[in-house]
Amino acid sequence: MEKLTSETTLTLPDWLIERALPERLASEAEQIELVLELARLNFEHDTGGPFAAVVVESESGRLVSVGVNRVVPLACSSAHAEVMALTLAQRALGAFDLGAEGLPAHGIAVNWRLCAMCFGAVLWSGVRSLVTAGSGPELEELTGFDEGPLTPDWKEALAARGIRVRDAVARERAIEVMRAFSLSGRPVYNGRGG
Amino acid sequence: MEKLTSETTLTLPDWLIERALPERLASEAEQIELVLELARLNFEHDTGGPFAAVVVESESGRLVSVGVNRVVPLACSSAHAEVMALTLAQRALGAFDLGAEGLPAHGIAVNWRLCAMCFGAVLWSGVRSLVTAGSGPELEELTGFDEGPLTPDWKEALAARGIRVRDAVARERAIEVMRAFSLSGRPVYNGRGG
Numbered sequence: 383m384e385k386l387t388s389e390t391t392l393t394l395p396d397w398l399i400e401r402a403l404p405e406r407l408a409s410e411a412e413q414i415e416l417v418l419e420l421a422r423l424n425f426e427h428d429t430g431g432p433f434a435a436v437v438v439e440s441e442s443g444r445l446v447s448v449g450v451n452r453v454v455p456l457a458c459s460s461a462h463a464e465v466m467a468l469t470l471a472q473r474a475l476g477a478f479d480l481g482a483e484g485l486p487a488h489g490i491a492v493n494w495r496l497c498a499m500c501f502g503a504v505l506w507s508g509v510r511s512l513v514t515a516g517s518g519p520e521l522e523e524l525t526g527f528d529e530g531p532l533t534p535d536w537k538e539a540l541a542a543r544g545i546r547v548r549d550a551v552a553r554e555r556a557i558e559v560m561r562a563f564s565l566s567g568r569p570v571y572n573g574r575g576g
Numbered sequence: 577m578e579k580l581t582s583e584t585t586l587t588l589p590d591w592l593i594e595r596a597l598p599e600r601l602a603s604e605a606e607q608i609e610l611v612l613e614l615a616r617l618n619f620e621h622d623t624g625g626p627f628a629a630v631v632v633e634s635e636s637g638r639l640v641s642v643g644v645n646r647v648v649p650l651a652c653s654s655a656h657a658e659v660m661a662l663t664l665a666q667r668a669l670g671a672f673d674l675g676a677e678g679l680p681a682h683g684i685a686v687n688w689r690l691c692a693m694c695f696g697a698v699l700w701s702g703v704r705s706l707v708t709a710g711s712g713p714e715l716e717e718l719t720g721f722d723e724g725p726l727t728p729d730w731k732e733a734l735a736a737r738g739i740r741v742r743d744a745v746a747r748e749r750a751i752e753v754m755r756a757f758s759l760s761g762r763p764v765y766n767g768r769g770g
Contacts (some may be wrong), residue, residue: 385593385596386639386640386663386664386668387641387664387667387668388587388593389585389586389588389664389665389666390585390586390664391583391584391585391586391695392583392584392585392662394582398582399579399582403580414738426607443625445580445735446580447580447581448580453672453700456672457666457667457669457670457671457672458666458667458672459662459665459666459672459697459700459701459702460654460659460662460697460701462661465654467585468654468760469652469654469655470580470581470582470583470584470650471581472651472653473581473584473651473652474580474581475651476651477651478647478648478650478652478653478765479652479653479765481604494677494737497696497700498692498695498696498699498727499693499694499695499697499699499700500693500696501692501694501724502691502692502693502694502695502696502724503653504655505693505722505724506647506653506654506691506724506766507653507654508653508695521726523738528614528674528699528737530695530696530699530700530729530733531727531729531730531733533692533725533726533727533728534727535725536725538725539725542724548577571612571672571673572700575688
């Protein structure tokens with residue numbers, strides 16, 4: 383029989399690979415600033431949906447990885463910004479557990495609250511903190527994206543596994559990105575033709 | 577500054593790439609048979625945890641992709657069997673939506689109930705059906721794996737998005753694989769040294 387596909391490669395878009403990025407994002411505000419900018423640039427470049435994430439070392443703020451949504455360009459429904467950033471951080475460090483002994487603590491910053499899948503992806507990643515710019519019903523209302531059902535106690539579930547959550551620290555600016563995406567008329571990519 | 581890591585490749589293990597696989601898995605029973613066998617072989621070969629998944633065309637049973645857990649070997653906490661199988665199916669078809677117009681309907685079969693992340697990954701994949709061999713507290717009890725909190729209405733949430741669920745169709749045999757994994761003394765790989 384024909385061989386089944388046995389590998390796939392996940393890549394950042396060229397504009398992001400070529401972009402000069404800061405070595406450190408010392409404050410939460412700088413992390414949020416960057417993910418909001420990358421989320422907007424990602425859809426403006428037609429390289430994915432309006433989502434971005436960064437993984438940093440918690441203490442030093444060293445930028446370990448960036449991720450943007452790559453679902454449509456890579457034909458991969460799990461290539462959300464969080465999965466990209468976490469996967470690339472783990473690849474860079476050679477560790478499936480970003481909280482493993484011998485590593486500095488890591489955190490992730492994102493421009494919108496986790497979808498159902500990325501909630502689990504963050505749970506399993508080993509990061510010690512999560513900060514979101516925006517959170518709430520506006521994403522689904524403005525764009526038509528389906529975030530899926532999160533367990534109602536999602537923040538507690540993260541906290542119970544040692545992941546500190548700061549939610550919706552730049553809500554209005556995060557909504558502004560979603561509004562810009564919606565006004566751009568670009569397609570929403572939920573599965574099943576939705 | 578040093579360039580950040582910008583890509584990663586996800587691969588199946590050699591033994592699985594080299595294995596002769598059936599072109600069709602015409603019945604649910606055949607799909608379950610295969611995922612139970614691959615789940616066991618995966619930990620016995622030390623190429624990942626005791627989890628496997630297949631994506632098939634619903635009508636014909638054509639085998640589109642296989643996936644096994646690759647978290648530790650690939651240093652990638654999201655490389656669960658379901659994510660691997662869905663990603664490879666999407667790669668093979670060049671479609672992020674396995675339920676897109678113009679494609680035949682697809683289903684996924686797994687040897688154990690979805691973790692919190694894979695619940696979301698299945699939601700976004702476009703598959704129209706999910707069948708699990710095992711489900712319940714035994715996985716966490718026997719192995720120490722953390723499955724994470726699923727929304728209590730996970731089956732309804734899948735059904736609401738057009739995904740038919742058949743849960744725990746070979747429960748005792750699925751538990752047997754977990755028992756064998758546990759007795760083998762191989763490590764559990766949840767993040768944060770857990």
